[in-house]
Amino acid sequence: xxxxxxxxxxxVARAAGVAPSTVSRxxxxxxxxxxxxxxxxxxxxxxxxxxxxxxxxxxxTGRTAMIALVVSDVTNPFCSELVxxxxxAAGEGGYTMLLAEARESEPLERALASADGIxxxxxxxxxxxxxxxxxxxxxxxxxxxxxxxxxxxxxxARGMRQTVAHLAALGHEHVTYVAGPERSWADGMRxxxxxxAGTEQGIQSRxxxxxxxxxxxxxxxxxxxxxxxxxxVIAYNDLMAIGLIRALASHGLQVxxxxxxxxxxxxxAAELITPPLxxxxxxxxxxxxxxxxxxxxxxxxxxxxxxxxxVLPASLVVRGSTARRRRNSTALxxxxxxxxxxxxxxxxxxx
Amino acid sequence: xxxxxxxxxxxVARAAGVAPSTVSRxxxxxxxxxxxxxxxxxxxxxxxxxxxxxxxxxxxTGRTAMIALVVSDVTNPFCSELVxxxxxAAGEGGYTMLLAEARESEPLERALASADGIxxxxxxxxxxxxxxxxxxxxxxxxxxxxxxxxxxxxxxARGMRQTVAHLAALGHEHVTYVAGPERSWADGMRxxxxxxAGTEQGIQSRxxxxxxxxxxxxxxxxxxxxxxxxxxVIAYNDLMAIGLIRALASHGLQVxxxxxxxxxxxxxAAELITPPLxxxxxxxxxxxxxxxxxxxxxxxxxxxxxxxxxVLPASLVVRGSTARRRRNSTALxxxxxxxxxxxxxxxxxxx
DNA sequence: TTGAAAGCGCTAACAA
DNA sequence: TTGTTAGCGCTTTCAA
Numbered sequence: 001x002x003x004x005x006x007x008x009x010x011x012v013a014r015a016a017g018v019a020p021s022t023v024s025r026x027x028x029x030x031x032x033x034x035x036x037x038x039x040x041x042x043x044x045x046x047x048x049x050x051x052x053x054x055x056x057x058x059x060x061t062g063r064t065a066m067i068a069l070v071v072s073d074v075t076n077p078f079c080s081e082l083v084x085x086x087x088x089a090a091g092e093g094g095y096t097m098l099l100a101e102a103r104e105s106e107p108l109e110r111a112l113a114s115a116d117g118i119x120x121x122x123x124x125x126x127x128x129x130x131x132x133x134x135x136x137x138x139x140x141x142x143x144x145x146x147x148x149x150x151x152x153x154x155x156x157a158r159g160m161r162q163t164v165a166h167l168a169a170l171g172h173e174h175v176t177y178v179a180g181p182e183r184s185w186a187d188g189m190r191x192x193x194x195x196x197a198g199t200e201q202g203i204q205s206r207x208x209x210x211x212x213x214x215x216x217x218x219x220x221x222x223x224x225x226x227x228x229x230x231x232x233v234i235a236y237n238d239l240m241a242i243g244l245i246r247a248l249a250s251h252g253l254q255v256x257x258x259x260x261x262x263x264x265x266x267x268x269a270a271e272l273i274t275p276p277l278x279x280x281x282x283x284x285x286x287x288x289x290x291x292x293x294x295x296x297x298x299x300x301x302x303x304x305x306x307x308x309x310x311v312l313p314a315s316l317v318v319r320g321s322t323a324r325r326r327r328n329s330t331a332l333x334x335x336x337x338x339x340x341x342x343x344x345x346x347x348x349x350x351x
Numbered sequence: 352x353x354x355x356x357x358x359x360x361x362x363v364a365r366a367a368g369v370a371p372s373t374v375s376r377x378x379x380x381x382x383x384x385x386x387x388x389x390x391x392x393x394x395x396x397x398x399x400x401x402x403x404x405x406x407x408x409x410x411x412t413g414r415t416a417m418i419a420l421v422v423s424d425v426t427n428p429f430c431s432e433l434v435x436x437x438x439x440a441a442g443e444g445g446y447t448m449l450l451a452e453a454r455e456s457e458p459l460e461r462a463l464a465s466a467d468g469i470x471x472x473x474x475x476x477x478x479x480x481x482x483x484x485x486x487x488x489x490x491x492x493x494x495x496x497x498x499x500x501x502x503x504x505x506x507x508a509r510g511m512r513q514t515v516a517h518l519a520a521l522g523h524e525h526v527t528y529v530a531g532p533e534r535s536w537a538d539g540m541r542x543x544x545x546x547x548a549g550t551e552q553g554i555q556s557r558x559x560x561x562x563x564x565x566x567x568x569x570x571x572x573x574x575x576x577x578x579x580x581x582x583x584v585i586a587y588n589d590l591m592a593i594g595l596i597r598a599l600a601s602h603g604l605q606v607x608x609x610x611x612x613x614x615x616x617x618x619x620a621a622e623l624i625t626p627p628l629x630x631x632x633x634x635x636x637x638x639x640x641x642x643x644x645x646x647x648x649x650x651x652x653x654x655x656x657x658x659x660x661x662v663l664p665a666s667l668v669v670r671g672s673t674a675r676r677r678r679n680s681t682a683l684x685x686x687x688x689x690x691x692x693x694x695x696x697x698x699x700x701x702x
Numbered sequence: 703t704t705g706a707a708a709g710c711g712c713t714a715a716c717a718a
Numbered sequence: 719t720t721g722t723t724a725g726c727g728c729t730t731t732c733a734a
Binding site: 051052053054056059064066074075077079083088091096098100101106107109110111112268272273274 | 417431
């Protein structure tokens with residue numbers, strides 16, 4: 001309410017009996033000013049309640065001390081932890097974090113306009129757009145790999161290998177993958193990893209979908225899963241797995257007894273549902289943190305932009321949604337698995 | 352990477368054959384420039400890829416077109432939707448949203464330094480600090496009421512009344528309230544509402560706690576709940592309710608058969624757990640949205656800061672964690688309820 | 703309606 | 719080590 005104009009370096013300078021530039025230096029590069037004056041200046045500044053104006057500073061330096069985190073859906077539990085990790089790392093580095101939910105490209109524009117650098121954690125934005133953005137500001141992408149753009153990913157391949165091994169150990173011979181958003185790099189990666197792991201471990205796999213990466217999407221997938229019997233399904237993410245489990249139940253199929261379900265991400269709700277979800281845990285917090293750290297390093301002048309993506313560990317967390325295959329329940333042979341009415345999207349691989 | 356200095360109004364002015372000030376006007380106050388020139392300027396600007404620099408603009412105007420949302424824990428599912436609503440409203444109003452997680456006051460400082468206004472959605476910050484902040488910039492608080500500070504709250508009293516009525520209808524005569532953070536305004540409000548509703552409807556209530564407003568906190572509360580038998584408990588929030596339910600189960604008490612549990616907020620996970628949680632649904636998204644809208648209105652010069660908090664509807668969502676009281680199980684009399692070993696914190700009310 | 707010019711608060715040469 | 723002096727890109731009187 002008391003609209004007293006905030007004190008500036010000029011006020012401090014006058015009160016401390018030095019030149020404004022000295023005050024500026026005292027704050028922007030301590031060490032370039034004698035200990036004594038520095039101390040006095042800080043003292044006076046404190047008394048006056050001076051705070052450096054980030055905008056005024058941004059103008060001559062071109063550095064805003066802000067980074068932007070662009071996500072596709074804040075509501076997605078996957079995001080929350082990411083955001084937290086990012087926010088922590090940003091604060092630690094003295095940066096303020098902008099959060100943008102990118103439905104269209106406009107938020108990205110705004111982010112580009114005011115942030116020094118950007119962390120992109122959304123599959124909603126096309127590779128081309130990302131590349132364009134990367135041409136203007138340092139960009140770090142999460143869970144996608146793009147030539148020339150530093151990226152942080154979690155080890156989907158490893159998680160998938162563990163999952164397949166786990167399922168195989170439980171006696172499963174076929175696995176259905178419920179695909180998420182088609183444009184998502186992670187989806188492609190998970191699909192390929194499954195095929196690969198399947199081949200290595202003698203497990204047949206097929207894919208259904210794509211469906212939206214939501215509880216609702218998972219529920220919709222259930223219809224197709226029911227139509228094309230399987231003993232184990234791996235969903236693109238936990239949200240879908242949850243939707244799938246519930247919908248399956250309403251179709252009379254009990255997880256894990258009738259069918260085993262595995263998710264991806266290990267979101268908060270994964271261990272709360274019944275049965276608790278077996279899932280590939282992504283180091284969500286670490287992912288966000290690492291991305292921001294990486295970005296700050298680049299902003300700080302680190303030119304060692306190794307072309308290789310940073311791979312963070314992911315590994316299977318076994319809970320209650322997977323169980324030994326029931327020999328007698330679903331009379332599933334290799335043939336019936338492969339031949340069951342295929343949807344237009346279906347993609348079948350044989351080990 | 353092509354580090355071509357971004358075009359400025361000077362570049363546009365030269366290319367369009369007008370003065371820089373005209374370009375400025377064309378963007379900041381269309382209407383103060385002839386339709387023809389305006390069109391030409393926009394044209395040229397588009398070609399050059401000009402974007403107004405928010406920092407340069409912020410300097411003379413003092414307006415940054417950014418608002419800050421300060422929350423206590425991004426990871427809390429309660430926040431996610433809030434953030435989304437806020438972010439949507441901000442974008443809609445042409446504002447960029449800063450997100451700060453306030454563990455200490457430093458993030459608040461940063462927010463104050465760069466945002467035009469602030470939405471405070473955390474109980475971690477003291478009333479005094481909020482008041483100080485409100486003295487410097489427009490502030491809107493969420494779920495707390497502070498003299499002179501515009502606030503948005505959800506109708507806890509109504510939700511509580513419904514809850515008590517629901518419980519009473521199920522035959523419960525005593526209710527235990529598991530308290531959350533002591534400094535939280537919402538906690539006090541819920542406690543008072545319960546006492547009030549209890550008095551009105553002839554239900555005895557007592558309080559245990561406070562405990563942290565987390566799953567872990569809820570689990571810890573279970574110990575006390577077990578020690579001091581009760582047939583129904585209302586938890587400060589869903590997270591605690593969830594922790595409570597699970598911990599109760601490990602103590603051999605089944606919800607809702609042995610004890611009914613009600614939460615607050617209706618977070619995403621509430622309907623996923625087993626049993627699905629009966630809870631007072633807060634309009635999370637709307638809360639965030641409304642807070643930001645309100646803030647933008649104030650920033651826009653709305654002086655009608657009605658002293659009254661804006662109250663958004665909250666109401667009970669009945670799911671599976673509440674059930675009819677089993678007459679025979681817990682032989683709970685009014686005396687034993689009131690006299691059971693009280694913790695130092697306990698506060699007992701009699702209708 | 704448009705242009706000229708003076709800042710907004712800070713940083714960064716360059717001098718002293 | 720410190721002061722002087724230009725700007726950074728934009729807005730905003732004030733004149734024209």
